[in-house]
Amino acid sequence: MRAACLKVLLLVSSCFATAHAEQADTLVIGADLAEIVDQLQATSRLLGRDDSSLHPAQVASLPSVGYLRQLSAEGILALKPKRVLISDAARPAIVVRQLESVGLEVIRVDRGKSINDIARKIQQVAVAMGREERMHSLIAKQQVLTAELAAVPRLEGRKALFIFNRTGMTPLVMGRDTEASAALEQAGISNNASFKAYKQVAGESMVALAPDFVIISKAGLQALGGEDNLWKLGGLALTPAGRARRLVQVDDQALLNLGPRTAAAMLQLRQDAGALFQ
Structure with missing residues (x-):
């Protein structure tokens, strides 16, 4: 009986730990970053997005803080994120400084100019979201596609x-x-x-x-x-x-x-x- 109760307690404890680990605490700004988060199976961590982040549907259903190039610190802070994953294409730049000044964890990701930048972005997002174990297969897939394109x-x-x-x-x-x-x-x-x-x-x-x-x-x-x-x-x-x-x-x-x-x-x-x- 005691052993059975212990198993139940351990199971409940595990569920609470998982729920805590997957708490929605991150705001994503940038369609590229939102899709990477999804591919890393971390969408459950998101509590909001910007207007450009429309894929997949689960991301599109999240509250939006507005257009990528017309952001306001007030709109972002209203969602009470712990972390903001933001593209360097976001504007105005002063918003990022305002978010950092109030103690938010702000991860700025360079959008890049070619498909050769995608692997770097995947790695940066994976580390920020605690999904390092999933990034290797995703990067490998990108490398295969890039090689196929180069061969055409x-x-x-x-x-x-x-x-x-x-x-x-x-x-x-x-x-x-x-x-x-x-x-x-x-x-x-x-x-x-x-x-x-x-x-x-x-x-x-x-x-x-x-x-x-x-x-x-x-x-x-x-x-x-x-x-x-x-x-x-x-x-x-x-x-x-x-x-x-x-x-x-x-x-x-x-x-x-x-x-x-x-x-x-x-x-x-x-x-x-x-x-x-x-």
Whole structure:
């Protein structure tokens, strides 16, 4: 009887210890970091996120502290986090200093510029979240995908046009020095836009770009009302891409945020783009 009671007490004690260890005490700011936390199976530790962190659904269901580049210390502190895992892309920078000044544990993670930075971010997040035992397999998976992508030859002689669109906004072409352009380069695809940043392009300017195919997010295409409306954008129907209706749809968050899904998304983009010309 005493032995049975002891087993029950040990089991209850273990459950309490696990619950304490997995207490939701961390706020994540940055979609890449949120996805890494999820892949490390530490989502139960999160109590909030920023507006950009929408994957997976369990993360998206958490309270948001607002837009990544328009944060306020008050909004963050209202959730009473013990720890803040924050991308260096977050703004304004003074918010980070304010959080540190009140004694919060703030882990700043450099977003990086290529898929080669993902392993470093996984390691940093794993250490912060106490998930070192899971990081090795996740990093190994990234290394395999990166090697596969590097082994795929560039898509030579074909020019892509990446269109960014959201409900209620004017479609924009993503030019040089953008996350989209960097993603295309790493996927072995040439960005046809020679201008920098984002720009509205239509009419003769669109015809002059003469893209061979168009890339747009699934959400962006839906916001336009479907593929037929895409080709109605000014001048696009008169380009090689429009005449042949060559289109690749992507998950732009997976492709652009340099998180654990990015290498696979780049590889898929390269394969889908290549298939258009076979």
